[in-house]
Amino acid sequence: MTMTAYQWRRYTVRTSIYVVLILLTLVFLAPVYLVVVTSLKDPATINLASTWNLPEFPYWQSFGEVLEAFGPRLRNSVALVLGATVLSSVMGSLNGYIFSKWRVPGERYLFPLMLFGMFIPYQAILIPLFDFMRGVNLYGGVIGLIVIHTVYGLPITTLIFRNFYVDIPDEMLEAAAIDGADFFGIYRHIVFPLSIPGFVVVIIWQFTQIWNEFLFGVTMTNTDSQPITVGLAQLAGGEAVKWNLPMAGAIVAALPPLLVYIILGRYFIRGLLAGSVKG
C-alpha cells in the first residue's frame, strides 16, 4: 500500500513533532540527569571532566547525611508552606472577589497599589521588616514567617483571583442577591464553588514560591524555625564543598513541590484556562 502525498506529509510532520519533543525533553532533563548522577557519586570521584559519567557505584550515604542535616527544617517548611499558602489564597480569593464584584471606594487606586507590592526588592526592606516583626513579637518563629509570606503573597493571589472572577457574569450575582444572599452568601454559594481551579493555580504558585524562598527564611528565623532552603544553603556553604551533598539536598528539597506539580499539574492548566488569565 502506498501513501498518498497528503499522508506522507502528515507522517513526516507528525514524526518531526515527536523528534522535536523528544529532543526538548532531553534538553530539559539534562540538568536533572546531572543532579541525580552527581548526588550518587562518591565525593572523591567528582570532577569536571567526568561530569556526565555515571557513578561507578551508587553512593547512597549522601541522602542519609542530607536528611540528618535537614532535621526539623523539613517540618518547619511544611508548616510554613501550608499556613502561608492557605492564608494567602483565602485572603487573595476574598480580595479578588471584592475587587471584581464590589464597588469599593478608591478601588481603582487600591488594586494597582496592592499589585505594586509584587515588585519590591525584599533586600531593601529587610531592616524595617525586622524591626516591625520584633516590635509585634513575631520575630524568629514559623508564625512570623507565615505572616510575612502571606502578606507578600497577597498581590499575586489577589491578581489571579480577580482575573478569575471578572469572568463570572454579574447577572449570576445579582440573581443570588435578589434571592436574599448577602456578601458571604454570594461568595459561599456562587463564587467559591467556581474558583476551585483558581485555587489550584494559586496554591501551586504560592507553594513553590514559599517553599523555595531563602532570604526571609534565613533572616527572620531562629535556628529551630529555619525552613529547608536554609538547610540547603548550609550544605553548599563552608569552605570545602562536597558537591554530592548539595545535589542530594536539592533532590530532597525539590520533592514536595515536584509532587505538587505531578499531582496537580493537570489542574494547573485547567485552572489557568478557567481564569483565562487576562491581565
Added chain:
Amino acid sequence: MKKRLLLISLLVLTFAFVGAVRAQDLSGQLEIFSWWAGDEGPALEALIALYNSQNPGVEVINATVTGGSGVNARAVLKTRMLGGTPPDTFQVHAGEELTGTWVVADRMEDLSDLYASEGWNEAFPADLIDLLTVDGGIYSVPVNIHRSNVLWYNPAKIAEWGVTVPATWDEFLAACPTFQEAGVIPLVVGEAWTVNHLWESVALGVLGADGWNGIWTGETAPAGEEMLGVWNKFNEVLACSNLGADSAGLSWQQAIDKVVAGEAAFNIMGDWAAGYMTTTLGLEPGTGFGFAAAPGTAGTFMWLSDSFGLPVGAPNVDNTIAWLKVLGSVEGQNAFNPLKGSIPARVDAVSAAPELYNAYLQSAAADWGSNRLVGSLVHGVAANERFMGDFNTVMEVFVASRSAEASANAMAAVCITSGACGG
C-alpha cells in the same frame, strides 16, 4: 535495716552535695552564631562538645548561617544587631572586620580582664593581639589561624617538568614560558575573590611586610610609585594565568584540582587548601602536594583568624565568658584546629600535642611562632568592610583596563571613601 538507712542517707547527702555544686554551675542557653557548616561543622561541634562536658547545664544553640562565604551570615547578624537582638557570641574575622565594624560601633564588650586572668596576653602573639585591640581594650578571642600567602604545587609534576619552586615573582615569571610551551597553566586562579587573594600575595611580595602594613597606616601611598610596581607585577603574573579563560567559573577547590591533576603548575590559596587536599583528596603533605611561602614572602606570615567576642547586650554573659575560656584554652584550640585544618592562635598549643597536626600544619605553626606577622586584606584583617567591598571595583578596573595607573588611582579613591588607609 540500719545499714540500709545509712546507705540511703549517704546517697541523699551525696545528691545534696552534687546539687549544691550544680547550683553554682552555669545553666540556661548559649547561642553561638557562625557560618561554619559543611566541612567546618565537625570542628565547631568538637568545641561545643568540650564546652558541654565542662558546662553540662547549658543548652548550646549552634546557629550556623552559611552560603556565599559568610555573606548571608553577615546579613543576618547585622540585621539582628541593628534590631537589638544579638546572639551570645558570634564568629568574626580578627582585625578590622571586628574592630572597624563592631568595636567602633560600641557593640562589643572589652575582654582585657579575661585576657589578664587567663594569661592570654602571653599565649597569643603580640602582633595578633594588637589587631584585636582598640584604645587598650581587647575585643575577641581568636580560635584559629590560617595563612594566606601559600604557594601550592604538585611535587611529582614539578620534578617531571624539571623546574624549581620559585622563591621570587621574577623567578616565577622566568619559568612561565616553560609551562606555557608545555600546555600547562603556570598559575591557576579561580572566581573573582581568588584573584584578589592572589593580589595580596603579589603585593606582599613586592612591598615587603613594612610596605604592606604601610598601606593601612598611610605610609605607602595608594597611588604611589611602589603601588604602581605592585600593579605592574600583578599584570605580568596574571599574563601567566588562566584569567579570562576559564578562571571565573572555578571555585578555589577546582583551581586546586587543576594543580593536583598537573593541568596547572601553581596556585596561591589560603592554607584551607591543605585541609581540602589531605581530607577530601586524601593526599599527603610534602609528597602528595607541595607548599611554600608565596614568592617573595618567605619569612612573612600573612594571617587571618576566626575569633569570637561578647556583644553588648548578649543575653547569657556568664555562659559566653565560659565559652570564650574554652576557645582560648590549649585544650580548646587543640580540639578545634586539627579538625578545621588550621593552626592554633596560641603559640604554645601545638607543642602540647604535636601528634594532632600533620606535616603542613606543623610547619605553619613553626612559621607562626617565628615569622613576621601581617594581616590579610581579602579575609577581613587589614581593612574595613567598606574597603574590602570597594576593592572588588578596583580589581574590575584593573581587569578591564590592565592599567596600573587606572587601578592605583581607583584604589586611592577607595582609600578616601572608606577611610581605610591611615590617617
Added chain:
Amino acid sequence: MRSNRDRLIAFVMLLPSLILVGIFVYGFITQAIQTSMTDWGQNPEQPPLAANVVKSFVGLQNYQNIMTDTLEFTFRNSLINTFFFTVFFVLGCVVAGLLLALLLDQNVKGEAFFRTVFLFPMALSFVVTGTIWRWMLQPNGGINILPQALLGLPPIQFTWINNRDVWLPFEWGNVPMYVTMLGIAILAFMAINYALSRRWRATQYAVIAAVVVLLIFLARLWDFIWLPLDTPEAETPIAPKGFNAALIGIIIAAVWQMSGYTMAMFIAGIRGVPEELREAARVDGCSEIDVYRRIVLPQLNPIILSAMIVLGHISLKIFDLVFAMAGPDNAKTVVPGLLVYTEGFRENAFAKASAIAVIMLFFVAVIIVPYLWSQLRQSSQER
C-alpha cells in the same frame, strides 16, 4: 442591586489586606526612601552599625553619587544588565513557551508526560537552578564537553559566565536619545492600535504625547536631568556599556526554569479558543498554519501581557539565581538586587543600598503603572 450593608462588609473584609500591604509594602518603602536620603554608612565619623548612629539628611546626594561617581560604574552596568536580562528572559520564555504549547497542541501521545517534564523546573528554587547550571556551564565541563562525551566532537569553547565580551555596545551619554526613541515608538504603536480599533480620541492623545516627547528631546530638556548625571569619559574603557555576553548563561538557566510557566499559560489560552472557530476557518480554506496565525495567536495577546508582568517582576528582582551562578562579585553579571545586598549588608553602605533599591522601584513603577492603568481602564469599561 446589592445592599449598602454588604458593601460595607466588603470594605471591612478588604481592610486587613489593605492595612498589611500598607505597612509591609508602603511603610517599608517609605523607610527605604528616607534611608536613601541620609548619609547612613557614608560618613566615616558615624560607624554605621552603632546603636545610636546619627543619620543626617543629605537629600539626593546618594543618587547623584551612584549615577556620576567614576567608581560606581557597577551600579550603572547593573541597570543595563537588568534591561537586557529582562528583554531576553521575557522574550525567551514567551518564544519557548509558545513553541512548547504549539507542539503539545498537536494531539501528541504522552502529552501529560511531556507537560510535566517542561513544567517541573518551575518547582525548583533559583538557588538550586543556579547551582545546577553553574555546573552545566563550566568552561571545561558540562555543556561544553557534551558534544565530546556523546559524539566525540571537539568541545565548545564559549566561556559562558566568565565571558567578558560586550555586545551591542553603546554610549551611556546616548541613553536619553534611546529612551526618547523607545517612548515615541511605543506611543506610535499605541496610536496605530487605537486608530485600527477606531478609538479616535485615544489616537489623538497618543499622537500628541509622541509629539511632546519628541519636542522634549529636540528642545534638549533632557540636559537638565542628564548633564548632572553624566559620567566621566574615562568610564567607557573601564566599564563598556552594552549587552554583557556573560549574561547569556544566566538567561538560559532562567528560561529553562520559567518557560514551562508560559507554556502552561499558552496551552490554557489555546484550549480556550472554541473549536468551532478553528473549524470554521478550516472550512474557509485556511491551512493549519493560517488557523494558528489568524485565529489562535491573536487570542493569546492578553496572556502574553500577563506572562510579561509575572516574568518581568521576577526578572527585575532577580538575585538568588545570579548569586548562585556567578557569585556576588562578577562585575559582568551584576544586577541591582545583588548590589542592594552587597552594598548594604557586606559594606554597611545602607543609604547607598536603599538608593539603589529605590531606583529599582522607580523603574518598576515606570513600566508597571501605565500597564496596570490601561488594564484597569479596560476592565472597568467592560463592566
